[in-house]
Amino acid sequence: MEIKENYYYSEDHEWVRVEGDLAYIGITDYAQHHLGDIVFVELPEIDSEFAAGDTIGVIESVKAVADMHTPVSGTITGVNEALEDEPETLNKDPYGQHIAVLKMSNPDELNNLMNAEQYAEFCEKAEE
């Protein structure tokens, strides 16, 4: 299972990649693996505001329906529309495919998230 350095991770298995005050968010390799074949993605609307932990979208696999949360607060400035037609790319390239981009309202929240090493340990425990 792949875990990327220099990304932030939530306990809900979302990742955050920071560029300036923008947070790119997606789901981890662990998450895609556990969901199985992804067949549908519902994306948030541009300009909508969310607090950390809010549900911003939905990811459906053949066997399950899962909420997608945002690990940080902010306003949606972009979404990965390609996922609407090809949701399966989340299985193939979970770190290369962000789901949404947020302009962070409180970048300090990043301190509440895990780094790669902590997340690796977290996943290991979840598997036990």
Added chain:
Amino acid sequence: MSLKRTPLYPMHQKHGGNMIDFGGWELPVEYKATGIIAEHHQVRQKAGLFDVSHMGEVDIRGEKAEEFVQELITNDISALKENQVCYSPMCYPDGGCVDDLLIYKYDRNHYFLVINAANTDKDFAWMQEHKLPGVTLENVSETYAELALQGPLAEEVLQSICDTDLKEINYYWFRPAVKVAGIECIVSRTGYTGEDGFELYTSPDKACELWEAILEAGKGEVLPIGLGARDTLRFEAKMPLYGHELSREITPLEARLDRFVKLDKPSFIGKEALAKQKEKGPDRLLVELEMTGRGIPRAGYEIQKNGQKIGWVTSGGYAPTLGKNLGLALVEKEYAVPGEEIDIIIRNKPVKARTGEGLFYKRTK
């Protein structure tokens, strides 16, 4: 409570099954190397091997065995030949379903019934309750492992290790005491995927050996398939699932299984209620539907027309071979016609769908 394991549990471990709790049984939803969609395509294009040992089996014997089975089921077995198999709902007096099952006829005095795993105890109690004098009933679920080999290559692969000419076993026929890789099995040409294929019943202590012999005969063209793909395959082929398309509350006529309800039979449990329902037409009926908006219909989602509830989705999902989001739904009869525009309530929002006909998978050969 610990989960029950089938005799093939070691095979699921060996092949990397992702094990889940399936109605109290520890069974693979998929295998790590493949996944549900790849397994689905494997069965449609080549062949797949399923562990369905959790299914229940009941042996019925005695002079009145046929009379008794006739009373239990809605279908008519009076014309059934020896070694023939028949599908039927089994109903309560009010027409709701106790279960749906397969009936294997050895002869007039001996039938073998295959019932849904989760219903085994309930069904057996129901049968006991309605037993006729001179009939013996035995729940033999523990004495059989069941494997299903399904897909276009199923016959060729099985034939290579089988002592019986499989061409002689037609669709919905069976042979007892067939030797497969030297192991004695009941082999029927039946299945739950919409493909050609076989179901094999054998002794639990031979199950792993049989499993491995079939995979080996397949030379990589046969893969183990989990319950996830079993569900997408049966759904895509529009085969009913108890608890979804049929239940205590849903009659076989509502589920449009009329051809398995023989109202001209002298008597069976539920006949009066079903005859009455047939005469006036059910108030609600099963329909096929296809999403026209973005979303996946899932079992239990409400269906509306002009803001009013008219029914619910019984099964739904992404159909991998067809590449469409399809559903089966029970709706009020006036909407149970093809071409009706309806709304499915997905996460509190109405999403457009259309009822249809012939939307589901049918194999071409």
